[in-house]
Amino acid sequence: MGLTVPYVTSYLSEHFADDAYATLDGYRARGGYEAAQQALRTSPEDLIELVKESGLQGRGGAGFSTGLKWSFMPTDGGKPKYLVCNADESEPGSFKDRILLERAPHKVLEGILIGAWATGSEKTFIYVRGEYAFPARQLQRAVDEAYAAGILGAKVLGSDFAHDVVIMRGAGAYICGEETGLLESLEGRKGQPRKKPPFPAQYGAFGMPSTVNNVETFCHVPHIVANGSEWFRGFGTEKSPGTTIFGVSGHVVRPGLYELPLGTPLEEIVFEHAQGVPNGRTVKGVIPGGMSMPILPASQLDVPMANEHLRERKTMLGTGGVMVMDETTCMVRAGCVITYFFRDESCGQCTQCREGTGWLHKIMERIERGAGTPDDLDILLDVAGKMEGQTICAFADAAAWPVQGLMRHFREDFEEHVRQRKCPFPESFEL
Ligand SMILES: Cc1cc2nc3c(=O)[nH]c(=O)nc-3n(C[C@H](O)[C@H](O)[C@H](O)COP(=O)(O)O)c2cc1C
Ligand code: SF4
Structure with missing residues (x-):
């Protein structure tokens, strides 16, 4: 086989x-x-x-x-x-x-x-x-x-x-x-x-x-x-030597596994190896290293895929799982999927994580269905900020970072949901 x-x-x-x-x-x-x-x-x-x-x-x-x-x-x-x-x-x-x-x-x-x-x-x-x-x-x-x-x-x-x-x-x-x-x-x-x-x-x-x-x-x-x-x-960057296997998924023509030197630009992975976005669409955002890592907007795909460079953009290499989202994607829906996962997987020992993951999902879901308020955006960031660095393990950070990343680069998506009192991305993937 x-x-x-x-x-x-x-x-x-x-x-x-x-x-x-x-x-x-x-x-x-x-x-x-x-x-x-x-x-x-x-x-x-x-x-x-x-x-x-x-x-x-x-x-x-x-x-x-x-x-x-x-x-x-x-x-x-x-x-x-x-x-x-x-x-x-x-x-x-x-x-x-x-x-x-x-x-x-x-x-x-x-x-x-x-x-x-x-x-x-x-x-x-x-x-x-x-x-x-x-x-x-x-x-x-x-x-x-x-x-x-x-x-x-x-x-x-x-x-x-x-x-x-x-x-x-x-x-x-x-x-x-x-x-x-x-x-x-x-x-x-x-x-x-x-x-x-x-x-x-x-x-x-x-x-x-x-x-x-x-x-x-x-x-x-x-x-x-x-x-x-x-x-x-001889492979990779001075601070991050060697290759790694990038797993590319989402809105790309050729999802797959690409073993490349660390430091390979994200745009090379997305557009050359995975052959870009299908149906003539453009990239909206890319998660560079598995779902726990903060998303990057299309304007930042020049970043070399090594921690020393990704940290400058407030994200990390994580597991090298590159998830590509095209222009139709509703970033609040993406936030719903992410927070649902972390709410379900928290082991429940730490209050900040057990309660925080639940709140993040509840607020995301409220904004997505058009029932969010302008305050909800600040509450999301407040809850995420209180989960970081406070718990027994890094799971709570991993749950907070993607929310912070979405708000950092796609706050307009959130504001538009609140303003229109509905999801303004009818073509986005279904929840
Ligand atoms: C919530 C959470 C989930 C993790 N899941 C994995 C995993 O599935 N596989 C893995 O190798 N490391 C995972 N890690 C990292 C491990 O804790 C550990 O750092 C890693 O296995 C060490 O191996 P390395 O030094 O070779 O990277 C996870 C960490 C956290 C906080
Ligand atoms: S931070 Fe880690 S230990 Fe604490 S509840 Fe979350 S998963 Fe459990």
């Missing part, structure tokens, strides 16, 4: 169209697990240094330095240490991890093995989004193959290093992608994020020191080990 979504590739996804790449034989025939062999001959300290030098930033949303995160793991040998691979991928607009799990599961495992050796971890838990039935099957098959071939287990690739991998399936909650919500769920409890500190490197899965990394983050690692940090820095 070949890949059916449009894509462009670089090192990370070079064999996506090649069905055999998902199998152990196919992967090994293309040089698979050679980087892990090389890593096992390198000291953990040198490996962590290499990943730090490469500048690899986590691809799960926050963009934290992977090498630095690995260095936080204790080295005193006191307790068992664990890795956790975050394959929950529930951010609306994000679908890049899915394709890595389906088409390159051994690459995920190879990255995990290198991370495990570098951090001295004896076990990895891979937490897979509940709805990802086929990706989970592909991954399980790869894990079984790796055990049978001695790549996992008591003697990894013939060395004295032992490593086990356990796959755990989620049950459909967005909050289980937040790393400590994930850990709670992994341990069999409700997926409610933990207060930090302590951070997972001190108190992680089952109370043991743990490191959580995203699927794509792990996939970059074998390439860095095989080719070096300078090679990796």
